[in-house]
Amino acid sequence: MTELPPPKPADGTQIQAALCNPQRLAAVRETGLLDSIAEESFDRLTRLASKITGAPVTFISLVDSRRDFYKSTFGMGAPLDTQRQLTGRTFCHYAMVSEGPLVLEDATVLPVFRDVPTVASLGVRAYAGIPLKNEAGEVLGSFCAVDFKPKQWTQQDIEVLVELAHSTMREIRLRRALQSAETLNQQLLQQLQKVDELNLALNELARTDPLTGLRNRRAFDDSLELELAVVERTRSPLSLLMLDVDHFKQINDNFGHTAGDKVLRSIAQVLSGCVRIIDIVARVGGEEFAVILPHTDATGAHEVAQRMRVAVAQASWLCQPTTISIGAASLRDAESARSLFARADAALYAAKRSGRNRVVAA
Template sequence: MSFSAPAPSDDEVNAARLDPARLQAVCDTGLLDTPAEESFDRLTRLATRLLEVPATFVSLVDAGRDFYKSTIGFGEPLASARQLQGRTFCHYALLSQGPLLLDDVCALPGFADVPTVQTLGVRAYAGVPLVTPEGLVLGSFCAVDMQPRHWTARDVEVLTELAHATLREITLRQALTQLAETNRLLAEEMHKVGVLNERLSELAHTDALTGLNNRRAYDQQLAREWRRVQRNGAPLSVLLVDADHFKAVNDQHGHAVGDHVLRVLAGVLQESAREIDVAARVGGEEFAVLLADTDATSAAGVAERIRSQIAQAEAMPVAGVTVSIGVATLLAEERPDSLQHRADQALYMAKSQGRNRVVSAR
């Protein structure tokens, strides 16, 4: 629209400028107070060349200012501040249904006192509104001249195409921002899922009472260690540890005390195990310790230390708690189930020989 009539009233301009839906749309662009970007500057540079004007800019009309996402041809302070407060020609573009063309602002009532006429020396203005698909005007793609100028149909066509390109750039930027936010949220959720899976895996492999590995975890570790031994030939030993007369402890002192006893036993086993070893609760009062890189002699020594520490454990809630331990070391070409069976037989022998002792399998 080319103005020859007086400028719209301040009330009309303010109503359009302060429309809540429009202001929200401007905010949603994510462009306010952002640095200059080449994707927008490329368009304003092109407009300057094609229209042969001294200055072009992309304006977003906020509540109390115009923010210039791109400015080409303006000197300081606008080039650095990239915003203007007070009335501007872009405010009138909010009311136009198409391009706003002002051939000579000084000859039009109400336009000559727009501050940029004095501060920047603007005499001619052309602006194409940046309109969202919802019909909300974000601002304008603008060109100015410092002398009167008749804006031609070609000028309008150039500005309109560049305004459309600016809108596409804004839409693309919003989509990329939303995608980045979606990816961030997805990464957060994936981290939460990972933590949850780790916790579930821990629960699935941990004995709730003692905090040691459970039978499932022990069997998996035994199979893993057995495969490693097949590759490198290192020794592997197993201890089966059983609390002596544990039923009597429960019967005489109650299950709470019995649970306390089991936790103390587990603590001794955990302290005795190296990082490469695996301590587990594999039954009611039965425990196992998988000793990697440990031969029969060393395994028997570890078992004896465990037996002695438990017999002397000051943390025991009742006196006289002892354990019997069966020891087995993997033989050549032996399978895990056979190793476990021999350790169990050795434990049975320790029990039958009077308990509170260590027996090594043959």
């Protein structure tokens, strides 16, 4: 281990090429450390370096194309301890292109170093710098110790600085690994959120009638059970309407299934316009609909049913006049969903048998 010999004229070109090397600059940026705040995990390394070597100033320097950024400093003093960067040619540039540790007992002895800013303006005399290399061999910067008077660096000093430089790189790798893990974790959370959203959408699709956009039979059955559970707790009234499109087969036979589908969609819109937000309208069969009416007794259910019947009969239909028959049933004490549905369904067929376009209560 010897002091750096006087650089040859090509050394300036060599340093400039290293400073502007795109692979090296990319590696420096990938650390995520440029312009980052001070961190104890790095500061403890520079403190330890000063304590062991006796150097009054130690620092970790990352070198980009236009400046040295000090990730950690110890004993540097104003203004560098607050600005944490330095422009112009520095010792770290020479350390960056050295084959190993750059060790100077007195920088003023060599003319090439006399104009280095830290020598010219800050009075630095002694310097020891260890290149910080990543796994690909790119030099990110250096781990440095300096003194303001000539210093004879010992073998132990250099070995300590080399080990601390290795520790610095381990810390950088660990930091990147943690950042990568955090990024992956965020991506995983985003993917899980998307999966949840897709599951919700799929669940909604599974509970929605694709033709009319109303709830389907599965959703209707679930909703009716839930409403019965509410009634059991609150003792509030509950009614159910079963509806069927009169002579719907004639519409399909005479005008085609496309026309029949349009009729079903239009009826769904009419029915939805006749209910409250708490009411539940569902398509439970080919041309059959059901309406759950929470907090509604038999009188209220009959009024809603008549409103629906009249609204459908008075609507404009492209194919032929269209009407609906309705069966209404109100929940009895301790009655099951199946029983309520069966009574409303029986009332519906009674309405159809008695002439259609009417409401029959169970």
